[in-house]
Amino acid sequence: MTESKSLILGCAxxxxxxxxxxxxxxxCPWGFILFARNISEPEQIRDLVASMRDCVGRDDAPVFIDQEGGRVQRLRPPLAPNYPPAAAVGEIYRRDREAGLRAAWLHGRMHAFDLARYGISADCLPVLDVPVEGASDVxxxxxxxxxxEAVAALGRASAEGLMAGGxxxxxxxxxGHGRASADTHFELPTVHASFDALRRHDFAPFTALNDLPAAMTAHVVFSAIDPAGPATTSGKVVEEVIRGEIGFDGLLISDDISMKALSGDFGAKAAAILAAGVDIVLHCNGVMEEMTAAAAKAKALEGAARRRADSAMAVIGAKNEGAEDELRAEFAEYFAAVA
Known part of the structure; x- marks a missing residue:
């Protein structure tokens, strides 16, 4: 079997x-990612996931999706219920801390029920960004x-709900993406906050959750740290902030390199990301020419990156089953008042 490359790829x-x-x-990418364009009905999703894994000869090859709730939710009814966004969980927390934490856990657990039945093994959640006044609404x-502190507490509860479902x-x-003044799908934002302000506000939730198994980078320039390039391609940000200040030693995945925030050709982007110390390059849009260029510069998943990937994989499938009907009824009660 061909050794896995440091890639997560989409399809058309x-x-x-x-x-x-x-x-x-x-x-032989290490993993795959699904978007709404890849989804129609249950057996089609299962077949697509199975065929992706068959291509790389690994029944456990991870398949990712962005299933947050609110406007970022790839599976929709009847494949999965529409879920409230994270802000609705935060509203419950502001009224009743314990209720909010339970709602966040259930929020993650519901996604796990939905995704696991289609063979999807990873959810790009929780969002730990902390917005500020005047930031982009992305x-x-x-x-x-x-x-x-609230973002960290609710993010941990949501992550634990996902992991309880395997x-x-x-x-x-x-x-941290919360201060970004632009949508990174279209342009590269620069954040000018001081390092101390970033540490206290933006980095804090990630520091609190630095024991989680995986994280995705921000396509954001932090002028106080590295004014020359975004976090995703900055060795200074990766080594001094993400690995150092924040203390995260889990699997580090780039945000999507097909977003407009990153400039240059796709091979150069992939090479720069891996050179910066990011473990995995993520390319989402399924455009073959772009994937081919990125793959040409990707490298085998080995060393510390392989160790981190293996640790992340160990989380998948370790289910605490629970009674789905009872948990869904409890989840609905928490959000009835918010609705």
Whole structure:
């Protein structure tokens, strides 16, 4: 079997094309990611997930998705219920701390029930970004609130709910996207806050949850740390802040390199990300030309990156079953008042 490369890749449609099958077999990405364009009905999702794993010869190859609730939710009814955004969980927490923590755990647990039945093994959640006044609304309601301690508490509860259902949580966007004044899908923002302000506000939830198994980077420039480039490609941010100040030693995955925030060709982007110390390059849009360029510069998943990937994989499938009907009824009660 070909050794896995430091890649997570998407695909173009509801099933793999012959070109995609040949490409994935040759390049052997470590994992895959699904988007709404890849989803139609239950058996189609299961078949697509199975065919991705077949390409790389690993039945446990991780398959990721962004299933947050609110406006970022790839599975919709009837495949999965529509869920409230993180801000609704935060509203419960502000009224009753214990109720909010339980609601956050249930929020994660519901996603785990939904995703596991389709063979999806990782959810890019919790969002630990802490917005500030005047920031872009790209985070907005996706955040649990504007208090770093509350964000950390609710993020941990949500991650634990996912893990109770055998799903790998991926916290994002480390070391913090809350101050960004632009949407990184379209442009690269620069944050000018002092290092001390960043430590107290933006980094704090990630520091509190630095024991979680996986995290996704922010395509954000922090001028107080490295004015030359975004966190995703900055060795200074990765080594001194994410690994050092924050103390995160889990699997570090880039945000999507097909977003417009990162400049340059896709091979150069992939090379810069891995050179900075990020473990895995994420490419989402399924465009073959871009994936081919990124794969050409990707490297085998080995050393510390392999150790971190193996530790993250150990979370998957370790289920605390629970009674789904009872937990869904409890979840509905918490959010009835918010609605």
């Amino acid at each position: 449609g509801h099933s793999l094309s012959r070109e995609e099958i040949r490409f994935y077999r040759g390049e 985070i907005g309601q996706r955040a649990y609130g504007r208090d770093p 799903l790998l949580p991926v916290m994002k966007h480390i070391p």
